[in-house]
Amino acid sequence: MEEIDNKWEMYFPLFINFIASIGSFFITLMVIPGLKSTFLKANLFGIDMNKKIGNKIPEAMGVVSGCIFITTLFMFIPVPFKNYLTENENFPHHEFVELLAALLSICCMLLLGFADDVLDLRWRHKLLLPTIASLPLLMVYYVNFNSTLIIVPKPLRSWFGFSINLSLFYYIYMGMLAVFCTNAINIYAGINGLEVGQSIVIAISIMIFNIIELNGVLHKAHQFSLYFIIPYIATSLALFKYNRYPSQVFVGDTFCYLSGMTFAVVGIIGHFSKTTLLFFIPQIINFLYSVPQLFHFVPCPRHRLPKFNKENEKLDPSTVVFKKTELNFIGRFIMSIFRNLKIVNWQEDNEGIVTCNNLTLINFVLIKIGATKESNLTMILIFVQILSSITAFFIRYPLASVFYDV
Numbered sequence: 001m002e003e004i005d006n007k008w009e010m011y012f013p014l015f016i017n018f019i020a021s022i023g024s025f026f027i028t029l030m031v032i033p034g035l036k037s038t039f040l041k042a043n044l045f046g047i048d049m050n051k052k053i054g055n056k057i058p059e060a061m062g063v064v065s066g067c068i069f070i071t072t073l074f075m076f077i078p079v080p081f082k083n084y085l086t087e088n089e090n091f092p093h094h095e096f097v098e099l100l101a102a103l104l105s106i107c108c109m110l111l112l113g114f115a116d117d118v119l120d121l122r123w124r125h126k127l128l129l130p131t132i133a134s135l136p137l138l139m140v141y142y143v144n145f146n147s148t149l150i151i152v153p154k155p156l157r158s159w160f161g162f163s164i165n166l167s168l169f170y171y172i173y174m175g176m177l178a179v180f181c182t183n184a185i186n187i188y189a190g191i192n193g194l195e196v197g198q199s200i201v202i203a204i205s206i207m208i209f210n211i212i213e214l215n216g217v218l219h220k221a222h223q224f225s226l227y228f229i230i231p232y233i234a235t236s237l238a239l240f241k242y243n244r245y246p247s248q249v250f251v252g253d254t255f256c257y258l259s260g261m262t263f264a265v266v267g268i269i270g271h272f273s274k275t276t277l278l279f280f281i282p283q284i285i286n287f288l289y290s291v292p293q294l295f296h297f298v299p300c301p302r303h304r305l306p307k308f309n310k311e312n313e314k315l316d317p318s319t320v321v322f323k324k325t326e327l328n329f330i331g332r333f334i335m336s337i338f339r340n341l342k343i344v345n346w347q348e349d350n351e352g353i354v355t356c357n358n359l360t361l362i363n364f365v366l367i368k369i370g371a372t373k374e375s376n377l378t379m380i381l382i383f384v385q386i387l388s389s390i391t392a393f394f395i396r397y398p399l400a401s402v403f404y405d406v
Contacts, residue, residue, distance in 0.1 A: 010214070010223060013080045017227055021234035024072040028065050028238035032249060035064055044117070046250050050191065050308040050315060050374050057247055060117035062255025065235040066110045069258070072231040073103055080227070094144045098224065101140040102265045106228075106258065108133035109182065113257030126186070126253075127179055133261060134178035137268055138171055145271075174268050177277070181267075182260030184283035186253055187290060190305040190362060191315070191374050193244035195251050196236055197382040198282070199259040203233045205279045205389040206266060209396070218271055225266035232262050245375035278392035282385055286361035289343070293359045297331035298322070304358035306366055306377070314371040317345060317363040324352040 039045065039058035047054040081096060112129045115121065121129075148170035152160045166173070189195045207229045210222040239255070242248045267276030277284070293300035299322040306315035327335065335356075338344045345367050347355045357363045365380060366372060372380070 009083065010219065013076075014223065014226055014230075016079050017076055017230050020072050020076055021231040024068050024231050025234040025238050028068050028235045029241065031068065032061060032064055032239065032242050035061070036249065048192075048247060049303075049305060051246070052310055052313065057250050059250045060114060060252030060254050061242070061249035062239065062251035062253075062258060063110065063114045063117075065239040065251075066113075066254060066258045069231055069235040070103070070107060070110065072235075073228065076227065076231075095220070095224070098140055098144065098269055099227075101136045102228065102269055105133050105137045105178075105265055106261050108136075109257040109261035110254065113252070113254035116257070117252040117254050126183060130179045130182045130257070130261065130264075131175050134175050134264065134268075137178075137265060138174060141174070141268060142171070147271075174264075174273060177267065177273055178261060178264040180260075180287075181264045181276075181280070182257045184280060184287055185260050186256040187294070188283050188286045188361060189256065190303075190360075191245075191378055191381075192247040193240060193378045194362075194381055195256055195259075196240040196243045197378060198385045199255075200233060200236050200240060201382060201385040201389060202263060202279045203229050203236065203259075205392065206263065206276065207233065209272070209275060209393075210266075210270070213272075221270040221272075225270040225272075228262055228266050232259075245378055275392075275396055278395055279389055281388035281392060282361060282381070289361060289364060290359050292331060292334045292338075293320075297328065297334060298356070298359065299326065301358070304360050304363070306362055306374075308374075309371060312371065314373055315366060315377055316371050317357040317366040319345075319355050319357055321353065321355050324348065324354050 036058045039061065040056060044059045045056040046059045048057050077099065080099075081091070109130065112133060116126065116129075148166045149163045150166060150170070151163050185195060185199060188198065207226065210225045210229065213219070213222045214226075216222070236259075239249075239251060243251055263276055263279075264273075267273040287294075292298040293304070299320050301320055303318075305318060307318040308314075309316055324332075335344070335346070338359075339346050343364060344359070345357045357367060362377070362381065365377070365384075369380070
């Protein structure tokens with residue numbers, strides 16, 4: 001009987017969360033079309049550069065799905081604690097504070113992301129803001145858990161022992177996780193539907209992982225994660241309907257920041273931050289590939305979007321042109337490695353003028369498969385994201401047993 005009560009206590013809030021998420025899906029579907037004209041009047045729009053006719057597209061519409069997502073969670077707050085409302089002595093204050101801190105961090109990023117879309121903040125601000133927004137979450141983690149131990153892989157235990165206490169460095173890692181998740185989605189973008197598509201795949205992967213672990217030792221943490229991920233998937237699916245090719249709305253940095261912070265929140269509070277990173281394999285590859293331009297070892301234009309060919313309506317890799325003498329030692333060294341690995345399209349004339357593709361995973365795929373229609377390119381990249389998630393599950397389960405006692 002006690003087991004049945006525990007199951008009911010676990011699944012009832014998830015059932016209510018699922019029903020509320022269905023409602024948020026349909027609300028998002030209805031609200032977005034009605035607000036398109038409002039955003040255009042406020043001059044919040046972008047030009048779709050990958051179309052023959054560059055129409056004005058409402059920008060920063062991620063704030064709409066984000067607000068509905070947050071509202072759904074606000075209304076859901078009492079549900080997990082309904083059994084404790086009349087029993088103040090046994091009320092799980094630590095869980096309540098976790099939920100509020102997580103919501104606070106996500107709300108901060110929703111606000112800061114919209115501010116970025118409106119004010120066009122500089123990159124140094126984009127790195128600083130997620131760090132600040134993650135502080136409430138890290139403080140709650142410190143007060144409630146303060147667990148900074150990591151298990152050492154089996155082959156290294158003879159040197160380092162079974163575990164290592166990272167102390168302050170673990171908190172630095174979690175803060176950097178929030179920065180990476182928000183910006184990794186932001187720089188892996190530029191074609192219709194990619195930002196939302198990749199985020200949905202990551203969210204569904206996290207949801208599947210949580211469901212698998214729901215009956216494990218940390219079932220409470222994974223239950224907590226599902227409270228956030230299910231309504232996020234619902235509102236994002238509705239947004240994807242309007243953002244997929246041909247886009248009727250652009251999601252803006254608002255959605256990228258909201259998504260990244262949501263993934264960081266569930267990873268940190270759910271105690272699976274390392275597993276969360278496994279679902280970011282394409283984003284990690286894109287970041288590493290982009291490093292020379294992001295840190296200006298190689299000239300970096302403002303936009304690194306694929307180049308639209310109006311004749312065949314296909315996308316080609318975009319390029320950057322510079323003098324080879326502009327590269328410093330680090331730039332020359334990195335690009336020589338990339339050239340030897342044949343992962344860049346490098347053309348150099350007799351006068352030392354270099355034409356090189358912009359260093360993004362999107363352009364790299366175009367180099368390998370050739371000119372492609374935008375809709376097809378988006379589907380290819382989302383398929384790559386799905387394959388990466390399958391690889392992540394293989395690493396997390398069968399392969400992990402080789403290195404850890406699982």
